[in-house]
Structure formats: C-alpha cells, structure tokens
Amino acid sequence: MNNRMAINKKANAILKQKFLGAGITRCERCGTDSFLSFAHKLKRRYMNTVEELSDINTALLLCIPCHNLIEYNKEQCELLFKTLRG
Numbered sequence: 001m002n003n004r005m006a007i008n009k010k011a012n013a014i015l016k017q018k019f020l021g022a023g024i025t026r027c028e029r030c031g032t033d034s035f036l037s038f039a040h041k042l043k044r045r046y047m048n049t050v051e052e053l054s055d056i057n058t059a060l061l062l063c064i065p066c067h068n069l070i071e072y073n074k075e076q077c078e079l080l081f082k083t084l085r086g
Contacts, residue, residue, distance in 0.1 A: 007048075007049070007050055007053065008044065008053065010050050010054075011050045011053030011054040012038060012053075012054075014050065014054035015038050015053075015054050015056065015059055018054070018056045019056065019061050022056065024061050025061075026061070027061065027062050027063040027066050028060050028061050028062060028066075028084055029060075029062055029063075029066040029069075029080060029084075030063060030065075030066055032063045034063060035063050035064045036061055036062065036063055037061075037062065037063075037064065037067055038059045038060070038061060038062075039059065039060045039061075039062045039066075039067045039070060039071070039077075040053070040058060040059050041058040041059070041077065041081050042058065057085055058081075058085075060080065060081065060084060060085075
C-alpha cells in the first residue's frame with residue numbers, strides 16, 4: 001500500500017468514528033442509508049495529511065448519487081457545505 005492510500009485509509013477510519021459520534025449515519029442530503037461515502041469540500045489530492053482529510057467540518061457523509069451531484073459542481077458543493085456546516 002502506498003503512502004497516499006495509507007493516509008486515506010487512516011483518515012476514513014477517523015472520519016467514520018467522528019460521524020458515528022456525531023450521530024450522522026445517513027446521507028446528509030437525502031437521508032438514505034445506502035451506498036454512503038465521504039465527500040470532501042476540497043479534492044483529496046489537495047489535502048496531504050490525515051488531519052486535513054479527517055476534519056468533519058470539511059467532509060460530508062453522502063450517498064453516491066448526492067456525492068456525484070457535488071463532485072464536479074463547485075456551486076452545489078459550496079451551497080451544501082454552507083447549509084450543513086455553516
């Protein structure tokens with residue numbers, strides 16, 4: 001496993017615990033509990049540390065369709081983060 005993969009894996013484990021601790025277990029946009037993933041405010045390639053990648057204020061728990069909605073739409077991404085994270 002390369003270093004980048006190891007960082008992402010560790011960050012995802014931390015995020016999972018943070019979201020569970022905050023009671024966030026469903027898609028934060030539509031409420032489904034299927035096919036969930038973490039969506040980051042910035043592309044992961046611009047974040048290099050576990051701390052950056054595991055910050056709950058810069059990540060959302062979204063289902064694949066909701067994640068795809070904001071993945072390449074900066075305006076939608078910013079709006080959703082502003083709505084959910086302030």
